[in-house]
């Protein structure tokens with residue numbers, strides 16, 4: 257038995273000598289001190305010995321086992337230390353190395369316009385509201401004083417879903433919603449930017465485009481309020497020197513109605529190709545809310561008055577950034593979009 261124990265020690269010494277990775281240590285463990293390992297095997301061979309021998313050899317084998325465990329533990333510890341050292345070595349950071357450039361996106365010019373429009377009107381106390389793109393004929397037309405069979409429906413070339421539903425052709429639909437939803441009939445000051453749809457597709461028209469609608473309903477609102485508001489708006493969006501002019505026009509939901517022109521920001525009003533030599537560019541439609549529209553929205557036109565306006569967001573973006581084709585705004589070509597990155601959005605160093 258003694259010999260057996262000794263030869264096991266010699267064997268272990270040889271086997272463990274060059275062991276220095278995780279797998280080999282595990283194998284060593286299983287082979288010698290595992291449940292079915294050589295120590296267990298030796299122990300079980302004691303069962304036929306007499307009591308005295310069993311005790312002596314049992315103790316001896318246990319001692320040997322402890323030796324093995326100690327050796328293996330040590331190997332595990334030094335392996336862990338070596339791994340840690342290697343990691344620390346590999347992960348040292350050279351703070352003098354140049355940073356890695358990461359590409360950052362920037363706001364789409366369309367969203368940038370929306371943000372600027374919202375900032376302006378919020379600063380004037382307006383709420384920003386939202387409405388569905390799938391609208392009812394009632395909100396998009398009837399409640400805006402455009403009854404069934406009215407020619408304005410044709411001009412707008414509507415995408416009808418069925419008799420009742422359509423893709424809204426104008427954010428004006430949200431005027432009707434806002435008035436109905438305001439149950440207390442308190443004053444309204446809102447803008448609604450959003451998408452609208454029409455059957456159009458060329459360099460200056462897209463079947464889907466953006467509009468922003470504005471509605472103010474209160475007591476004693478006059479055309480002067482409308483003019484003042486839109487003048488400030490035009491200056492904010494297109495520059496301090498922008499002049500504004502009102503031309504009589506017609507919209508079914510406003511009376512009187514006006515079309516608002518701004519002085520051409522390209523030539524300053526002298527005349528150029530952009531303004532077709534007129535010095536003016538048409539910016540938006542507006543007017544005093546028609547008494548019928550107020551009544552249908554539950555506001556007594558003898559008590560309340562209001563103004564409304566609507567303009568194309570794409571138009572604003574095209575003017576402001578001199579974009580020649582509306583479709584650039586919708587094709588998401590990065591080479592195009594990159595040009596609108598602001599200084600604070602340029603590629604940054606990580």
Ligand code: DAH
Nearest residue numbers: 426428541542543564565566
């Ligand atoms: N909804 C009109 C359009 O799509 C624009 C418009 C004109 C809106 C006059 C208004 C308004 O609120 O008062 O062409």
